[in-house]
Amino acid sequence: MMEFRGSAGEAVEAMARNEEAIGRLYQEYATRFPALKDFWSALASEETTHAAWIRGLQARMKEGTVSISKDRFKLQPVRAFSSYLEREMASAREPGMSPINALSVALYIEESVIEQRYFEAVAADSPEVKRVLADLADSTRAHLEKVRQEWGRQRL
Numbered sequence: 001m002m003e004f005r006g007s008a009g010e011a012v013e014a015m016a017r018n019e020e021a022i023g024r025l026y027q028e029y030a031t032r033f034p035a036l037k038d039f040w041s042a043l044a045s046e047e048t049t050h051a052a053w054i055r056g057l058q059a060r061m062k063e064g065t066v067s068i069s070k071d072r073f074k075l076q077p078v079r080a081f082s083s084y085l086e087r088e089m090a091s092a093r094e095p096g097m098s099p100i101n102a103l104s105v106a107l108y109i110e111e112s113v114i115e116q117r118y119f120e121a122v123a124a125d126s127p128e129v130k131r132v133l134a135d136l137a138d139s140t141r142a143h144l145e146k147v148r149q150e151w152g153r154q155r156l
Helices: 006-032 034-063 075-092 099-116 127-155
Strands: 066-068 122-124
Touching: 006 034, 006 075, 006 099, 034 099, 034 127, 075 099, 099 127
Parallel strands: none
Antiparallel strands: 066 122
16 A cells, blocks of 8 residues: 555645646636536536545545555646646637537546546545545546537537
């Protein structure tokens, strides 16, 4: 089991910050597109919840009941994803962003989180922590489905 310091602590914190950044981006879309405000605000709120769940894992790491799988987790892709989110936030504020553009970005984000399997990066000894990780993965898949459905409606 890895101690909570260095790259392990950074990794979990980076995951939490990315969830918060996704939430801020979705909230920006809620402001930008009033017709879809409820849709975006709900997703943003859930992203904030995801960050809280991840930060709960940090406490477990400090207790020594959770470890990061060093072979599975690479900090660089998480940092690159963070940079991507920053660029998308800047784009969200530019004129010309349309609801379908925003939904396409959200599709990419949710698909990326699933494909990168961020939530599998944490090797947990605790059934409670395994449940939290499964909940994060399930919630992300649900977000992807909601975004896909709204994307389809907006394309019509």
